[in-house]
Amino acid sequence: MLPKFEINDEDICYAESILLPQGKTFDHERIEFITNVSTIDLQAVPGSGKTTALLAKLLILERKLPFENSSGVLVLSHTNAAIDEIKERIQQYCPKLFSYPNFIGTIQSFVHEYLVKPFYQNFFNKKLLWIDNEKYQEAILTEFKKIAWNKSYEQPTKIFYSRHIKRAQLEAKGDKNLEKKLVNEYINIEVSHIYFNFITNKIENFKNDFSLKDITNKRFIGLKECIFKVLNSGIITFEYAYILGKYYLNTNSKLISLLQKRFSFVCIDEMQDMDSHQYNLIEKIFFDEGNSLSILQRIGDINQSIYSNEVKSSDVWTYRETVLPLLNSQRLSQPIANIIKSFAVYPEHCIDIQGLNACELKLHLLLFTEESITKVIPSFTQLVQQYKDSGQLLIDAKKSGQIKVICWNTDWKSDEESRIDQKKIRLEDYYQPFKKNEQRPKDEYNCLKSYLHFYDKKPISLAPIRKNILHALLKILRIENINANDHRPFTVFKLMNHLKNDSQLNYDELNLRVYQCAIKTIQGNSKEALIDLQAYIPTFISYFSHIHTISSICENFIKADQTAIPLNQLNNFTPLNTIEYNGLKIEVTSVHSVKGQTHSASLYLESYYYADGKGLNAKSYESQRLANQFLGQPLGSKSTERCKQSAKIAYVGFSRATQLLCIAIHKDRFEQYLNTIDHNLWEIKNVL
Incomplete structure (x- = not known):
C-alpha cells in the first residue's frame, strides 16, 4: 500500500528556507517535481539544479515520516561523493530520514546490504568479507596456478592458451620469449576475470565472451573448485555482486514484495549512469512491470550517459509515460546552452533549454595545424588571462578546478604505430607530459x-x-x-x-x-x-x-610527519597534468573524469576515434562526424552509432563551462566541414 500524503506550499517554503539564498524561490518546473509523489522520470539539463530539487523533496519527506504503513524512503546514487553531498547538506535537518527504516547510499551498497550479504549467509553460512576487484583477481590466479597444468583436471591452461596464442604471436613478431611472456599475461588477465554463474550454472568471464557449461568436464570441475575456494574465503568483485544479487532475487519469490513494502518511496539519482545489470535489478525490484507497491522516481539527464569508458549509442534508460523536465540551467550561459542543444542524442528533451548565466562571451574555435598543435593549450591560457583581465571572465583565484582542458581520447598506450601517425590525434599530442594514470x-x-x-x-x-x-x-x-x-x-x-x-x-x-x-x-x-x-x-x-x-x-x-590532505604533489613537484600560467592552474584531463563538474572556462580538444569511410572522406573527429551540429542542426534519429557516441561526449564536454567554451579543431577540417559556421555565434582564432 502506497503512503498517502501531500506536499503543500508550507512544505515548499520550508525547503526554500534551508536550500536557497534569502529571497530566492523555486520556479514552476522545480515545484512541479518537488510536489509530485507518483512514479515518474525527471529529465534535467546540465546545471539545472536537480540535486537541489531532490534535496528539497527529501527535506519535505522527512516531515512526513514515519509513513502510516511503517515503510521507508530509499535514495540511491552511483558514487559516494553524491551520497556525501546529500548528507552534508541536509542530514542535520533529517534525523528520521537517515535512520531505520530508510536507506540512503550507493547502488552498490544497497545490493551489498540487501542481496549479497543475505545470499552469502544463506548459501555459504558465513559473512562476506571483501568486495574488491583486485583482491578477487589475485585470489583466482593463486588458485588457478595450483591446477594450471594438473593432468587430473586436463590442464585447464590449454583452454585459455588456444584463445590467446594467435594474438601473442602477432604482437611478438617472431620473438619467442616475448610471445611466451605475452600469452602468459593474457591468460592471467582472462583467468582473473572468470566466475561461476549460479543462474546459468556456467563458468563465464565478466566480458561475456567465454563460457564452460559441461559440468562433467574435468576442466570445468577444476575451475569451479578454484572459484568456490575464493568465494568461501569471502571475496567477490563489484560486478559479481550484481550477478549474485540477481540469483538471490530469482530464488526468493517473496523478496521483491518485502523490499517494496520496506521502501515505499524510491529515488534514483544520476539514472543515466546505470549499467544494464544495475538498471534491470532496480526495475525488477521497484517497478515490477508496473505492479510495484513502491513509488519509483528516476532522475538524471539521458543525454549525459557516458558513465563507462565504452560510450554506447543506445541507452538502458527507457522513459516512463510521465517525464517532467528541468530546462532552466543556472550553470550555462545562453550561447553555450544554444549550442549543446544540437549535440543532444535526445534533442526533444532539451530543445527549450535556457541558459540563465549572464555571461555573453562567444563560443571560440581554435584552429591549429600539425606545426602548431602544441601551442593550442598555451593559446587557450592566454585567452583565459585576457578575458579575466578585462573582467569578462570571472574566476575566483581561491577555488581550484575552474579551468580545464579536456579530451575524449587521451593516449595510445602501447600502440606506437598509431602514436606516431600525425593523422591520429589524441590528448598527448597536444600536451606530451600528459599521464593518464596519474593519481588524482x-x-x-x-x-x-x-x-x-x-x-x-x-x-x-x-x-x-x-x-x-x-x-x-x-x-x-x-x-x-x-x-x-x-x-x-x-x-x-x-x-x-x-x-x-x-x-x-x-x-x-x-x-x-x-x-x-x-x-x-x-x-x-x-x-x-x-x-x-x-x-x-x-x-x-x-x-x-x-x-x-x-x-x-x-x-x-x-x-615526513604530516597527516593533511595536500592539494599538490611532493615538495615543489607539480603534477604532470596541471599547468600553471600567471597564477592560474589549468588541469589537463579526460572528458569522462570531469562529468558532473562545473568549470568557469573549458577547452575541448578534438581527438581521433576510429574511421568511418576511407580516404579523404573518412570521418574520425568530432568536427567531421558532428559538422551539422556545429552548424546548428539537431542530431537526426538516423545518425550512425559512432556519430551518437561522439555527440554524447561532446554534449558532456561542452556543458561543463559556465562562461568560456573553446574547442580546438584542425584548420583543414574546419575549412572542409565548417567554413559556413555562423560567425555571430563563434569567434574563430588561428593558433600560430
Missing part, C-alpha cells in the same frame, strides 16, 4: 603516514586500508621511476602479477607485510604499522633492483 589529488598524499591515516573506515574489512598501503607503495615506485614492463606506471594488478611471476617468495612477503600493517592500523596501532612499513620499503624496492638507491624525495615521503 583525492587519492594522493604527500607522505607515507597519510596513507595509514586517511582511509575509508566504514566497511568492516581490511580492504580500504590494504588498498591505501598498496597505493603508497605504487607512489614510491613512481617517485623512483620504476615502471612495469610496458614502461608505464604499475597498477596494483600489474604489481601483484609481476611479483607472482618473478618471485613467489617476494609476492608472499609483500602480502604478509601489507596484511600485518593493515591489521595493526585497524586495531589502532597505526604508529607501529608505519614503523614496520618504513622498515620494509628498502626490501620492497630491492624486488626491482638490488642496487637501487632511494632518492631524497622518496626519503622525505617515507619519513
Whole structure:
C-alpha cells in the first residue's frame, strides 16, 4: 500500500528556507517535481539544479515520516561523493530520514546490504568479507596456478592458451620469449576475470565472451573448485555482486514484495549512469512491470550517459509515460546552452533549454595545424588571462578546478604505430607530459603516514586500508621511476602479477607485510604499522633492483610527519597534468573524469576515434562526424552509432563551462566541414 500524503506550499517554503539564498524561490518546473509523489522520470539539463530539487523533496519527506504503513524512503546514487553531498547538506535537518527504516547510499551498497550479504549467509553460512576487484583477481590466479597444468583436471591452461596464442604471436613478431611472456599475461588477465554463474550454472568471464557449461568436464570441475575456494574465503568483485544479487532475487519469490513494502518511496539519482545489470535489478525490484507497491522516481539527464569508458549509442534508460523536465540551467550561459542543444542524442528533451548565466562571451574555435598543435593549450591560457583581465571572465583565484582542458581520447598506450601517425590525434599530442594514470589529488598524499591515516573506515574489512598501503607503495615506485614492463606506471594488478611471476617468495612477503600493517592500523596501532612499513620499503624496492638507491624525495615521503590532505604533489613537484600560467592552474584531463563538474572556462580538444569511410572522406573527429551540429542542426534519429557516441561526449564536454567554451579543431577540417559556421555565434582564432 502506497503512503498517502501531500506536499503543500508550507512544505515548499520550508525547503526554500534551508536550500536557497534569502529571497530566492523555486520556479514552476522545480515545484512541479518537488510536489509530485507518483512514479515518474525527471529529465534535467546540465546545471539545472536537480540535486537541489531532490534535496528539497527529501527535506519535505522527512516531515512526513514515519509513513502510516511503517515503510521507508530509499535514495540511491552511483558514487559516494553524491551520497556525501546529500548528507552534508541536509542530514542535520533529517534525523528520521537517515535512520531505520530508510536507506540512503550507493547502488552498490544497497545490493551489498540487501542481496549479497543475505545470499552469502544463506548459501555459504558465513559473512562476506571483501568486495574488491583486485583482491578477487589475485585470489583466482593463486588458485588457478595450483591446477594450471594438473593432468587430473586436463590442464585447464590449454583452454585459455588456444584463445590467446594467435594474438601473442602477432604482437611478438617472431620473438619467442616475448610471445611466451605475452600469452602468459593474457591468460592471467582472462583467468582473473572468470566466475561461476549460479543462474546459468556456467563458468563465464565478466566480458561475456567465454563460457564452460559441461559440468562433467574435468576442466570445468577444476575451475569451479578454484572459484568456490575464493568465494568461501569471502571475496567477490563489484560486478559479481550484481550477478549474485540477481540469483538471490530469482530464488526468493517473496523478496521483491518485502523490499517494496520496506521502501515505499524510491529515488534514483544520476539514472543515466546505470549499467544494464544495475538498471534491470532496480526495475525488477521497484517497478515490477508496473505492479510495484513502491513509488519509483528516476532522475538524471539521458543525454549525459557516458558513465563507462565504452560510450554506447543506445541507452538502458527507457522513459516512463510521465517525464517532467528541468530546462532552466543556472550553470550555462545562453550561447553555450544554444549550442549543446544540437549535440543532444535526445534533442526533444532539451530543445527549450535556457541558459540563465549572464555571461555573453562567444563560443571560440581554435584552429591549429600539425606545426602548431602544441601551442593550442598555451593559446587557450592566454585567452583565459585576457578575458579575466578585462573582467569578462570571472574566476575566483581561491577555488581550484575552474579551468580545464579536456579530451575524449587521451593516449595510445602501447600502440606506437598509431602514436606516431600525425593523422591520429589524441590528448598527448597536444600536451606530451600528459599521464593518464596519474593519481588524482583525492587519492594522493604527500607522505607515507597519510596513507595509514586517511582511509575509508566504514566497511568492516581490511580492504580500504590494504588498498591505501598498496597505493603508497605504487607512489614510491613512481617517485623512483620504476615502471612495469610496458614502461608505464604499475597498477596494483600489474604489481601483484609481476611479483607472482618473478618471485613467489617476494609476492608472499609483500602480502604478509601489507596484511600485518593493515591489521595493526585497524586495531589502532597505526604508529607501529608505519614503523614496520618504513622498515620494509628498502626490501620492497630491492624486488626491482638490488642496487637501487632511494632518492631524497622518496626519503622525505617515507619519513615526513604530516597527516593533511595536500592539494599538490611532493615538495615543489607539480603534477604532470596541471599547468600553471600567471597564477592560474589549468588541469589537463579526460572528458569522462570531469562529468558532473562545473568549470568557469573549458577547452575541448578534438581527438581521433576510429574511421568511418576511407580516404579523404573518412570521418574520425568530432568536427567531421558532428559538422551539422556545429552548424546548428539537431542530431537526426538516423545518425550512425559512432556519430551518437561522439555527440554524447561532446554534449558532456561542452556543458561543463559556465562562461568560456573553446574547442580546438584542425584548420583543414574546419575549412572542409565548417567554413559556413555562423560567425555571430563563434569567434574563430588561428593558433600560430
